[in-house]
Amino acid sequence: MTRHASDDTALRAIAVQGLRKTFGELVAVDGLDLTVQSGEIFGLVGPDGAGKTTTMRMLCGILDPDAGEAQVAGADVRRQPEAVKRRIGYMSQRFSLYGDLTVAENLRFYAKIYHVPEAERRRREEELLAFSRLAPFRTRQAQYLSGGMKQKLALACTLIHTPTVLFLDEPTTGVDPVSRREFWKILYALLKDGVTVFVSTPYMDEAERCHRVALMDRGHLLHCDTPAMLKQQMQGELLEIVAQPQREARGVIAAHPQVRGVQVFGDRLHVWMDHTDENETALLTAVRQQGITVAHVRRVVPSLEDVFISMVAGGQR
């Protein structure tokens, strides 16, 4: 497959302007604007129902948007959906494998469906089997593979026709951590071939591995930047507090004027606040006055998860 993108759009693998989709009363995606550069791993992060899958389906040309424009790999998703389909690979949430076909048969099927020439197919098949370390299992039926192997096979099937843009919808959901790590290694390796990866994920540790991340909530794009910049944009500091009883402590802290948000992480509370030493002292005093024991306080470096939860909470306020 050759690159179809013309020169001026060569750097933009995906361009989205004012994309909108409603299902009856529900606005699934509302006024979405974003640009994905060619050759980057772009993460779409958001809670369930944020509109990630809907966005991805519209970009793949299999769901018509109600309004807005989108160009993917140099083709318009509304006017040239079939051209888009030829240039992209899409791995949906449920890995679309034929369980009763073997590893090699699955690969062969998708290669032929995409009209990959025979010589190219053989080369590509060996390459992908080696790449995903599935070569020893080529005659095994897909239904008898482990979750991690199924997911790698689905990725291999998606890559068999050498797409320029790869869409992955929550590819690692339900996959063990070791396999997830391995999967991401494969994604990084793809960048060498100039493939653009557009991946949605509910996992923040995966979002941190993307070049750029878009935070989405209830159809809206909250922020789009590199993981590092997103963390910097957060105002205030993050305190980690362990206090008993936790429920009461949370109530008191949330009501405190300088506090921007409180989140529970197991036995710890993550507190965003406009931080000065006086503010911290005032807060702890207020908590202790309610008879709450504070076992532990420290300032922590916010993770993307903290940033994200804080942004979503801010959006909901």
Next chain:
Amino acid sequence: MPQRIWMIMWKEFIQIMRDARMLVVVIALPVLMLVLYGYAINFDVKHLPLAIYDQDRSQASRALISAFAQSEYFTMVAWLHNNPQVTQALDRGQAKVVLVIPTTYSADLAAGQTTAVQVLVDGSDATTASTAIGYAQAMVQQHSAQIAVQALQGAGVNTSGVSLPVDNRVRYWYNPELKSTNFIIPGLIAVILMMLATLLTSMTVVRERERGTIESLIVSPVMPVELMLGKLIPYVLIAFFDVMLVMVASVLLFHIPLVGSPVLVLALSGIFLTAALGIGLLISTVATSQQFAMTVAVMATQLPSVLMSGFLFPINSMPPKVQLLTLLIPATHFIKILRAVFLKGSGFADLWQPTLFLLLIGGVMLGLSALRFKKKV
């Protein structure tokens, strides 16, 4: 053949071959149905249970009774001695027919007078009853003719030259022994194949939807027509195998004569199968679950194919509007074709009309399926 269609066919074939349940449906089900229904469905009325109330008890009455008893249509089950017993025998279903011979029977005959016998028939099963009446009438007529001839002989008339003035000579063509299996089995073949073919394809698209594989097909460059043809052709081949299986079984088990050309039967079966499989395919593109698809497939094919196709009931005696409706059922046309080729040995020249109907139905179904299958989620 375009490689996408070829690939989809290849994939479907592998999936069928690896699915044990599917293989049972394809191989065992049609033969099982043929044997079961082939033996069960039978219009021949024989060995009707007959009870006798002989009030006369004479030599003459015994002669009439033995005429009934010796025929294969009736089997004597009881001797009755009074009227309540007659009612009882019919009420209980012990006898379907009761022959009542009056006390004056032999005396009337001896006096050269016309006498009457009463035949009581259980009319709750109308088909059996009318056949029974026919048999009984024929029997009594034959017997009275005999008595008349004997009377003439007794009077010294030479009867060798005497005959009835008009002799009604009926010959049954195509099925000289009027065996109902010869009529039933070709129809049964059509009904079985209709159900099987529709069932086979009805699950094929919805299965991809249930398993989530449909999304990767939709997002691929495959065209709806390619997908539909790729899914249809393997089932045409499999159903073709079933056609041969069922036909060979019919000839071997039920001794159905195949007067016409076997090649013609197979060729026209192919056209019929495309229509039936096309209906299944259309159901599959509409259905939301395999179970739903299966239910619709059975409902849409079984009842119309059995009741409205001319399989059991003649289309000519249906109301004109219903007759038009029967044209929409592929089994109607295929039954016509099968009966004609099997029993009459008809050639294609006699059968172009039902063939045309089958082609139309198949084309419309395939076209609708491809239209129904949108490449969107």
